[in-house]
Amino acid sequence: MPSSRLAEKIPGATPLVADKLEALGLHRQVDLVLHLPLRFEDETRVTPIAAAVPGETAQFEAMVVSSEIGYRPRRQLVCRVADDSGTLVLRFLNFYPSQQKALQPGAKLRIFGEVRGGFWGSEIIHPRLRVLHGDEPLPTALTPVYPTTAGLTQATLRRLIARALAEADLSETLPDALLARLSLPGFAASVRALHAPPAGLDAAALANWQQPFWRRIAFDELLAQQLSLRQAYAARRARGAPVLAGDGRWTDALLARLPFRLTAAQQRVWREIERDLAQPHPMQRLLQGDVGSGKTVIAALAGLRAVESGYQAALMAPTEILAEQHWRKLSDWLAPLGIEVAWLSGSQKKKDKQAIIAKVSAFETALVVGTHALIEEGVEFARLGLAIVDEQHRFGVRQRLALQQKGVEAHQLAMSATPIPRTLAMSYYADLDVSVIDELPPGRTPVLTKLVSAARRHEIIERVRALCRAGRQVYWVCPLIEESEALQLQTAQETFAHLSSELPELSIGLVHGRLKPDEKAAVMEGFVRNEIQLLVATTVIEVGVDVPNASLMVIEHAERFGLAQLHQLRGRVGRGAAESACILLFEQPLSETARQRLKIIYENHDGFEIARQDLHLRGPGEFIGARQSGLPLLRFADLEDTALVEAARTAAEELLAHWPTHAERHLARWLAGRAELLKA
Structure with missing residues (x-):
């Protein structure tokens, strides 16, 4: 948006200021109203210098003695x-001649800043100060401090926000009955109190998110999110989609040939998906299941249901290793039924790739598995009825939509082995139907997790030797490929060389993201066939690798991994009958966050509990990958406040059903101009 247009929408903003406001996402006066303070400073009282406490912020009035x-x-x-x-000493490491001139002996100052102990006594580095001319009254309320950007001063923001509070539409968007039931204060009273706190509200009270004014803002934000996602859900259900009812011939044939029975959870989830596919509107379902819970067979059944119904199905995975694992597994299951599964990846030879693309566009193949290559220009489906996206959080929102749009309103099934905590599912995934496989197949053995200092590496190497001699296989995972002076991490290449030297009698393989696809495939195939006993790898083996004979996972520099990665990697073992273990090697000293992460993974095996604690550690933005998801982030609401999330969800249903005008006004206030951030 050009600055001149923005300046028109925000009265009092010059073109230069308008540019700064735009950088903060402030386009309208009501955006300024919702640009709430980061914190509050108490400039309502003056502290005697002798009463200054090191480490605390205070305000003083004093005369310049020397400068x-x-x-x-x-x-x-x-x-x-x-x-x-x-x-008191005031110290300026960067200063202007005008400051030097103002700080002449005899000048009376009002000084605000954090006091600390210095060589010459108490001092403040770069205080905020003002030269006083006579007796000037103190402010009567706390001073708000706003999020800002370079070149946009607090004074300018305060001036523009004060004007917005006087001129913007602050009328109520919630019905009186709802406000009374929830015991929430009015919107106008809340924003005015947060920008200009009334006497009696101190900084500590305003820092409390349970304070009624903050609670009202958090509720409004959650409500806007719920309303927008529910509207998106309703809009999708209004669109037409192919009815994939099928006749059961292929799905029944696969179930009859599988060497295992579906768990009760898998059967329940399949019934939910089966019901959705038979509807005349697009399915938009998220299939959650912990590591090893059996999501791939559900994807296979869904794909076969599309084929039975005369349509095509495509499965897209984020990495070549994972996509190829899916292709191999589906081929093994479906080849005996006479169904070919096509494979499409960016690394294929041009001739092979063009041949597959031609077969897909001519409907000579109904099932295709691949990477991002599936959404490249030139890949056309004859009759795509179902788009399956695995590890959906690893794709950007446009990539996920691009596959779905290869078919006319194709059904979409998103799969994730990263469990989503309940409050996150209720908020960020409110426009999806969610199915959960909450049961592991029989025969999966619990994985013993051990925390071991890197100083005991030699003991772990001896354990690897003994296991491999006994016929077992081992993963050894490292976080980097090449040396990094900044991180000083043990690299996969160095580890491979070191282990090859220490364990010359073993067959050791190395796999990482920079290997050529055919080299990577050869190493993985060797490990699957037990021709390679010890596999040194980066996190390319995080998902999709299924080798039941592998019973030990060693993770180098475990303190550098996220909880979701650690849980995924641990899930690569424990897939056979043998007792399995995951050893987390860590380097001292550990940061507090790293210590917390390792404690969580050590104490928990339930992916949902790990995800809940991970959400608490990182916050929703980092957990869902805000940039990838395409979703507007919550600025004020706390997703651990389950009661408030539930209340917003219920209120959204009520507003859409009984007060649609209120709902529209609420969305206009909170999300106008940001509709492109919502899920399509």
């Missing part, structure tokens, strides 16, 4: 001030 430029250890302006109780 000079020092040069040791660097050029700086040092000003000594005094009141009736004592003296």
Whole structure:
């Protein structure tokens, strides 16, 4: 949006200021109203210098005693001030001549800043100050401090926000009955109190998110999110989609040939998906299942249902290793039924790739598995009825939609082995139907998790030797491929060389993201066939690798991995009958966050509990990958406040059913201009 247009929408904003406001996402006066303070500073009282407490922020009034430029250890302006109780040093490491001129002996100052102990006594580095001319009254309320950007001062923001509070539409968007039931204060009263706190509200009270004014804002934000996602859900259901009812000939044939029975959870989930596919509107379902819960067979059944109904199905995975694993597994299951599964990846030879693309466009193949290559220009489906996206959080929102749009309103099944905590599912995934496989297949053995200091590496190497001699296989995972001076991590290449030297009697393989696809495939095939006993790898083996004979996972520099990655990697073992273990090698000293992560993974095996604690550690934005998801982030609401999330969800249903005008006004206030961020 050009600055001139923005300046028109926000009265009082010059074109230069308008550019800064745009950088903060502030386009309208109501956006300024919702640009709430980060914190509040108490400038309502003056503290005697003698009462200053190191480490605390306070305000003082004092007279300049001396002011000079020092040069040791660097050029700086040092000003000594005094009141009736004592003296204080003000130190400026960067300063202008105008500041030096203002700080002449005898000048009376109002000073605000954090006091700390210095060589010459109490001091403040770069205080905020104002030269006083006579007796100037103190503010009567707390001073708000806003999120800002370079070149946009707090004074400018306060001026524009004060004007917005006076001129913007702050009328109520919630019905009186709903406000009364929820015991929430009015919107106008809440934003005014948060921008200009009334007397009696101190900074500590305003920092409490349970404070009624903050709670109202958090509720409104959650409500806007719920309303927008529910509208998106309703809009999709209004569109037509192919009815994939099928006749059961292929799905029944696969179930009859499988060497295992579906668990009760898998059967329940399949019934839910089967019911959706038979509807005349697009399915938009998220299939969650912990590592090894058996999501691939559900994807196979869904794909076969599309084929039975005269349509095509495509399965897209984020990495070549995972996509190829799916292709191999589906081929093994479906080849005996006479159904070919096509394979499409960016690394294929042009001739092979063109041949597959031709077969897909001519409907000579009904099932295709691949990577991002599936959504490339030139890949056309004759009759795509179902798009399956595995590890959906690893794709951007446009990539997920691009596959779905290869068919006319194709059904979509998104799969994730990263469990989504309940409150996150209720908020960010409110426009999806969610199915959960909450049961592991029989025969999966619990994985013993051990935390081991890297100083005991030699003990782990001996354990690897003994296991491999006994006929077992081992993964050894490292976080980097090449040396990094910044991180000083053990690399996959160094580890491979070291282990090859220490364990010359073993067959050791190395796989990482920079290997050529055919080289990578050869190493993985060797490990699957037990021709390679020890596989040194980066996180390319995080998902999709299924080798039941592998019973030990060693993770190098475990403190550098996220919880979801650690849980996924641990899930690569424990797939056979043998007792399995995951050893987390860590380097000292550990940061507090790393210590918490390792404690969580050590104490928990339930993916949903790990995800819940991960959400608590990282916050929703980082957990869902805000940039990838395409979703507007929650700025004020706390997803651990389950009651408020539930209340917003219920209120959204009520508003859409009984007060649609209120719903539209609420969405206009909170999300106008950001509709492109919502899921399509």
